[in-house]
Amino acid sequence: MFEQEKSLLENQLLKFCQERSLAADKLEWRSIPFSGEWGIAAPLFPLAAADPARQLPVPLHAQALAEALRDSIQLPAGFSRMEAVRGYLNLYYETSAYARKVIGSVLASGNEYGRQQPAGKPVMVEYSNPNTHKPLHVGHLRNVILGGSTCNILEASGKRVIRANYLGDIGLHVIKWLCNYEKYHAGEKPGQDKTRWMGDLFAEADRRFASQEGFEAEVRAYFARWDARDPHILALWKETREWSLDGFRQVYDLLGEHFDRIYFESEVEEPGKAMVDQLIKSGLAEDGRPDLPVVVNLDQIVGTKEEYRVVIILRSDGTSLYATKDIPLAVLKFNEFGLEESIYVVDVRQTLHIQQFRKILALMGYPWANKIHHLAYEIVNLPGNVTMSSREGTVVLLDDLIREATRRALDVVREKNPELEPTRMHEIAEAVALGAIKYPMLSRENTKMVTFDWESALDFNGQSAPYIQYAHVRANSILRKVGGLPDGEPDYGKLTHASEVNLVECISRLPEEIQRAAKELKPNLLANYAYELAKSFNDFYNQCPVLGAEPDVRAARLALVAAARLCLGNTLRLLGIRAPEVM
RNA sequence: GCCCUUGUAGCUCAAUGGACAGAGCACCAGCCUUCUAAGCUGUUGGUUGCAGGUUCGAAUCCUGUCAAGGGCGCCA
Numbered sequence A: 001m002f003e004q005e006k007s008l009l010e011n012q013l014l015k016f017c018q019e020r021s022l023a024a025d026k027l028e029w030r031s032i033p034f035s036g037e038w039g040i041a042a043p044l045f046p047l048a049a050a051d052p053a054r055q056l057p058v059p060l061h062a063q064a065l066a067e068a069l070r071d072s073i074q075l076p077a078g079f080s081r082m083e084a085v086r087g088y089l090n091l092y093y094e095t096s097a098y099a100r101k102v103i104g105s106v107l108a109s110g111n112e113y114g115r116q117q118p119a120g121k122p123v124m125v126e127y128s129n130p131n132t133h134k135p136l137h138v139g140h141l142r143n144v145i146l147g148g149s150t151c152n153i154l155e156a157s158g159k160r161v162i163r164a165n166y167l168g169d170i171g172l173h174v175i176k177w178l179c180n181y182e183k184y185h186a187g188e189k190p191g192q193d194k195t196r197w198m199g200d201l202f203a204e205a206d207r208r209f210a211s212q213e214g215f216e217a218e219v220r221a222y223f224a225r226w227d228a229r230d231p232h233i234l235a236l237w238k239e240t241r242e243w244s245l246d247g248f249r250q251v252y253d254l255l256g257e258h259f260d261r262i263y264f265e266s267e268v269e270e271p272g273k274a275m276v277d278q279l280i281k282s283g284l285a286e287d288g289r290p291d292l293p294v295v296v297n298l299d300q301i302v303g304t305k306e307e308y309r310v311v312i313i314l315r316s317d318g319t320s321l322y323a324t325k326d327i328p329l330a331v332l333k334f335n336e337f338g339l340e341e342s343i344y345v346v347d348v349r350q351t352l353h354i355q356q357f358r359k360i361l362a363l364m365g366y367p368w369a370n371k372i373h374h375l376a377y378e379i380v381n382l383p384g385n386v387t388m389s390s391r392e393g394t395v396v397l398l399d400d401l402i403r404e405a406t407r408r409a410l411d412v413v414r415e416k417n418p419e420l421e422p423t424r425m426h427e428i429a430e431a432v433a434l435g436a437i438k439y440p441m442l443s444r445e446n447t448k449m450v451t452f453d454w455e456s457a458l459d460f461n462g463q464s465a466p467y468i469q470y471a472h473v474r475a476n477s478i479l480r481k482v483g484g485l486p487d488g489e490p491d492y493g494k495l496t497h498a499s500e501v502n503l504v505e506c507i508s509r510l511p512e513e514i515q516r517a518a519k520e521l522k523p524n525l526l527a528n529y530a531y532e533l534a535k536s537f538n539d540f541y542n543q544c545p546v547l548g549a550e551p552d553v554r555a556a557r558l559a560l561v562a563a564a565r566l567c568l569g570n571t572l573r574l575l576g577i578r579a580p581e582v583m
Numbered sequence B: 001g002c003c004c005u006u007g008u009a010g011c012u013c014a015a016u017g018g019a020c021a022g023a024g025c026a027c028c029a030g031c032c033u034u035c036u037a038a039g040c041u042g043u044u045g046g047u048u049g050c051a052g053g054u055u056c057g058a059a060u061c062c063u064g065u066c067a068a069g070g071g072c073g074c075c076a
Helices: A003-019 A045-050 A057-070 A097-110 A140-154 A170-182 A195-213 A215-227 A231-255 A266-279 A298-302 A324-338 A348-363 A369-372 A398-416 A424-445 A465-482 A498-508 A510-520 A521-543 A552-573
Strands: A038-041 A077-086 A089-095 A119-126 A157-168 A260-262 A294-297 A310-314 A341-347 A372-377 A378-380
Touching: A038 A140, A045 A324, A057 A077, A057 A089, A089 A097, A089 A298, A097 A498, A097 A552, A119 A140, A119 A324, A140 A231, A140 A324, A140 A341, A140 A372, A140 A378, A140 A424, A140 A510, A140 A552, A157 A324, A170 A195, A170 A215, A170 A231, A170 A369, A195 A215, A195 A231, A195 A398, A215 A231, A260 A266, A260 A324, A266 A294, A266 A310, A266 A324, A294 A298, A298 A310, A298 A348, A310 A324, A310 A348, A324 A341, A324 A348, A341 A348, A341 A369, A341 A498, A348 A369, A348 A372, A348 A498, A369 A372, A398 A424, A424 A465, A465 A521, A465 A552, A498 A521, A498 A552, A510 A521, A510 A552, A521 A552
Parallel strands: A119 A157, A119 A341, A157 A260, A341 A372
Antiparallel strands: A038 A089, A077 A089, A294 A310
16 A cells, blocks of 8 residues: 555665665564554564574563664654654554555446456466256355356456366266156156256156165166267267356356356266377377276386375276366366466365376377366365265255245345335345355355355354445445435545554455465455455444534544445455345 | 375464564454444464474474375376
8 A cells, every 4th residue: 555655764774674674575574463543563583593693582672673763763744653663663554555555446447446447368267067967956056156166366457267067968967857857757847946946856767776675777878879879879968068057157147157168067078088099009008908997007007005096097998087177177268268277166075186187188289288276175064974975865945045044034125124025025035034144155264175064054143244245235334324425535544543554454355365375376365354344344334423423523433334334245246145125 | 105285262363584473263251323233342362283403583494203184107
């Protein structure tokens, strides 16, 4: 926020260091712990530790340096005072200048506040990756939410982003579904809720496959016809796949997700087999057929021990596997878009597989192989460490969760805003419900498991999306009452209350929070920031009346509220959470 | 056997190597004639699994150890 002033300051610091032959590169800025005013601090310990002239223990020498600096430096514009405390040189912002800078910049950029213009070669993020003909459950949700929000954040940080979705549209699960459908549900069409209907039929097919006498054999026979490209089955496959896609689109619409490129497993299967031939010819792969599969013995080739293991890239019967398809898919992605980077949002259990095919690509000579990044996340469990599995029936269906959450949110909306139109009520309830569901999946670190339980998923209080949305609503409510901000720049010197100063600082952080979250691929940083921001706002809201304040104070506070509202809204949108105006 | 992840308040989680480790939930006590109480205030709660090491400084980095979860030749 004070780049110019800061660099003037740094020049002075550098000069000071040169005079005493101190290691100036050890200087860094951090913020002062909040005590009513904000500022920047330089810890002088590293300099002290490296100072050849040091006689005292490091902390004492650091304090001496801080004091010497305090006495020799000229306070730059924008700062109110300087102090040397416990080995730190602290510089406090002149609060009105700081507030003017922050609030002015937010109000000028509006919805763009915190964002950079996308530029450069594109980054692809592959996420969601559902299987067609299967139900969507809460376990799938974390992937979609994490991926979607990561895309938003990367985009805001100045990257061009391509959202990719890789659909599992072939394989045994599909054949099971088709076989069961043709035998027991021929001619039936899905109703309104397509994903659910598809999922129910999948569960039925899976049950039959596991327990019904003779069904497995029928499925195998069906699979053979599929392999032989039986036109009837191909047509049925295409039609039913479309139902699944329609269902997915419904869910994505609801969640606010969209994709720029859809890849199908079916589209990379043949290229994958061709690539296996190529790998055999080049000597990288060993062909053990007909008794053994085609493998790449990575440890042997690379010279590692039990690190990359052995990758099976084709079954002994010649049918394809996951790895068969991921190799050509990666090539396709880079060829198609000239990617800067290719990010895979895939759960942590597949870490080794990703390392393996990345290594194979490197051995094949693709220079971009090291541009493949795995955004690994832990799975969503049920209490008692129960893994969600449609096979085991241990799932919470997405549909059920959203429905129940919306119902509960609607109760609250109806009670609080009885005058609203029913459709508007529903809209708000949905925004709150989806936010409440998404937030816990975003606010945890990627590497931490999420345990789903209904009670906390439906809790709209405390550290949650509704809390943040509510802060946005409150800000909006104040602004709605005044119609618009008064003309002219307010006197920001009126913002002296600790909660005001704190809120200003919190708002100022959004751009750097976005950059960091993008760099580290951690939406949870932004989720935590959103909560802090909302908390700062509520703190301010409770301590500083706006509308009833005297005119000068009121004008300054209104500008602050407007900036807070924008900042909250922008942050929520980056998380893929709607920011309602009323709730 | 090899490898990865996690271990912080009763529970769920925060904390760019930096100032006294913070929130939420739960519990208890308060606050709605005042901009929406999905809110706020206060109380209680800690040997950051354990032991070493590096560092001026460690929840954070390194080594060891214990515990939980996961991965490792024809699932995706």
